[in-house]
Structure formats: structure tokens, C-alpha cells
Amino acid sequence: MTLIDLSHVITAGMTTYPGLPGPEITPHLTREASREVYAPGVEFAIDRITMVGNTGTYLDSPFHRYEGGTDLAGLPLTSVADLPTLVVRCSARAVDAVVLAAALADAPDPRGHAVLLHTGGDRHWGTPAYVDDAPYLSEDGATYLAEAGVALVGIDSVNIDQVTPEGYRPAHSILLAAEIPVLEHLTNLAAVPDTGGRLHAAPPPVRDFGTFPVRAYVVV
Template sequence: MTRLIDLSVTTRSTPSEATPVTVDLLDHRTGATVLGLTPEDFPDGMAISNETVTLTTHTGTHMDAPLHYGPLSGGSPAKSIDQVPLEWCHGPGVRLDVRDVPPGEGITTDHLEAAFKEAGHEPVPGDIALLWTGADRLWGGAEYLREFPGLTGEGTAYLVERGIRVIGIDAWGLDRPMHRMIEDYQHTGDNAHLWPAHIYGRTAEYLQLEKLAHLGDLPAATGFTICCFPVAVEGAGAGWTRVVALVEDAAP
């Protein structure tokens, strides 16, 4: 029996979002007037509703496409979100437990190797790697924007060079918190501190899933399939994504 586990957050206005989200409702009665009719023209005195939503493509659980990282990836034009092959967005998942990495610090190659060892799994091409930081417990508050570890550039290369096309994280971003990267750059003058995981995508193309949730609900580190098809926004660097794990449970 296949069980579905939702690994997405609800898209809404919250202090956990860095940019505003607005939802303007056209209710059932008002909906009649935009059609040139009255509510009384419809059964039950109601037409149909609609919503106008204003948000960025990086709001809520979403997928970053190579175009987000730069105009080129591996020397070729970087793919926009509508150009991402759907085959990349469906595959075996592996949950990498990196909850011991402190907020603000980098998830290194050593952390990843230890997590793969703990999972009893060697990375193979087509795996979808999910970084389990535990930061989704902060979803709903402003601290969600600041209190999480992030993947290093070397860690990104380690995964992508092993054929992993999709890397997800249960935090606001894949890199370390913005304020930590900027502070380190200002203190050292070394721009390698700025978004190294993202910028690695200029070397080799890969996809990021940001703002995942409920990775702790997965029954094990492996043995499940991830579906993460993004909304195809033409020419955009990201798209909203409902991420779902498919778990095969034993028949009762």
C-alpha cells in the first residue's frame, strides 16, 4: 500500500517569509458581478470564487532552477524552471541527518559522508538528497529566517558530482543564513562566503528544493520515492512545488 507524506509548507503570509504574501479574495457573491450577473441568478445565491495571489517564485516550498544561480551552467545557457526535465523531479529519496550541525554553520563533505554512512546508503545518480536540519520546527516565526545550517560549496559539489540532480533542505535556504554569509564576507573581503551552494550551480546544473517540512515523518532514511514537480513559470528561475514522498508500506 502506498502512503503519501507531504513534505511541503503551506504558502501563506508569515514572518517566516522574507517577502510579503497577499491573497485577495473574490467571494462567491461578488463573483457574480464580474460576470455581469447577480448572485440571485445562481443556485443558492452564489456564483464561484477566485483569489489573486501576490508572491515571489521563491515563496513557500519551491524549486530553484539553474537560471536562478546565473545565466550559464557548465558553459551552456542555464535552464529556467519550465525547462527542467520532469525525469529529474521523480526518484528515490535519501534523508541525510545533519541535525547536529549548529545553526549558521556549514554542512560539509564530512557531514554528508557521515550522514550517508548512518543512512546505510551510497549516493547513486538519480538520488534526491534531502538535508534534515530540523529547522522546519521554526516555521511560522521570524527565527526561521536565521536559525539553520547551510550547505557549503564543497558539499554541493560532492552531491552533484555523484549524479544527484536535486538537493532539498527543510530550511529557508540551501546556503547558510543570509546575515551570516554577509558578515563573513564583510569581515574577510572573500566573496567565496556569498551563496557558495547556489553559485556552484554555474559550474554544474542541479536543482534545489527549499522550505521542505516533515522530514522526520519519513519512516527511514531510504526506501521512499520523491515527487517534486514545479509549476512551469515561463522563463523563471524558480517555481512553487508540492513535494511528496511515496512510501510503500506492507499490506495489512
């Protein structure tokens, strides 16, 4: 068995998406202060983290896009854990239905699978190039996957949608309306085989919350 980590490390002040604040990591109880609370030789650190849900590698639930949609607490584990994977290697900036149909032609039926879009966008993580002309899933590509009945869609890019000033987000809208979670800011997909893996990307079950970082990994 091989475990392949697909998550970016979260650090204080990091930028995940330009314009969103980075996480603040501060001590709640320092080791030094804890010595006054516990027995001699016993010490603990309790830390506090303040961050937006869209930090690091994170999962979008339908609640992120739709009022009344399924929130993190409502997601069944079957939609985010132990999912068979199909990795789509994408050279085109726009991952559309034609690209997907060609890539999945010789793959198993994608129904019930986590489809992971390997664009290589993660190589620019932490730099301005991560956002500039970033790869994305097109509207017809999102429709193709929704109609195919996939369980989850992930991408190693800044956004599963094309980032435009107008703010249209068709991939989010289509997938989340179909109760298909979206996993963004993946990394290391080059290490994942095209088929045969099992994805785990379960967030904590937070009520009335739409997005949260996950430790995404594939078991092969």
C-alpha cells in the first residue's frame, strides 16, 4: 500500500487565493505557561488558528454556493472518503468536455469516481503565476462530469472555474447543484496513477459552513 499526499502545507500568513486573508496562528497556552498548570515535567501547547475556510487544499460543499445546500456537517462520508479515482492529464488550459471524453475513453465508467484534473498548475503555488491564466474546468466540462454521475471533482489549480472580472462560476454552480463536492488546490497529482487509487478528503463536520481545509490523500 502506498499513501500519496495531495495537500499543501498550511503556514501562518500564507496566500491561498489572492484577496483572502492568510491564516493567523497564535498560542492560546504556551508550553512555558502550562508548566504552572500541570505536574512537574509535564507541559502542553494549545494553539489557536484563525482562517477562512478557503485555505490551503480545501473542499467545497454545496452550501458554499447555495443557501440551503448541503453543508460540511451534512456531507456523507461516502461522498468524500474511499472514492475510486480517475486522474485526467490536461495539457489544455480549459478542461472541456472534448478533453474529458478523450481522456476517459479507455477508463472505467466514471460514475461514483473522484475525477482529479492534473493540470500542473500547482507548480506555481505561492507565486503570482499561480493565478495568471490558471487552468480551469469549462462549463461544458462540468456538465459532462455531472451527467456522468461522478462523486467528486478535484483540480490542482487556483480555482476550478475560470477567474473572470464578471464573477461567473459555472463549474461550481453545476457541480455543487448536483451534490458533487469540489476539491481545489491539490498538489502532487503526477504521483497518482490514472486509475486504481482511493481518495480520502473528509473535512470536519462543521454546521452551516461551506468550505474547509482537508488532508487529501490517495491510497494505492
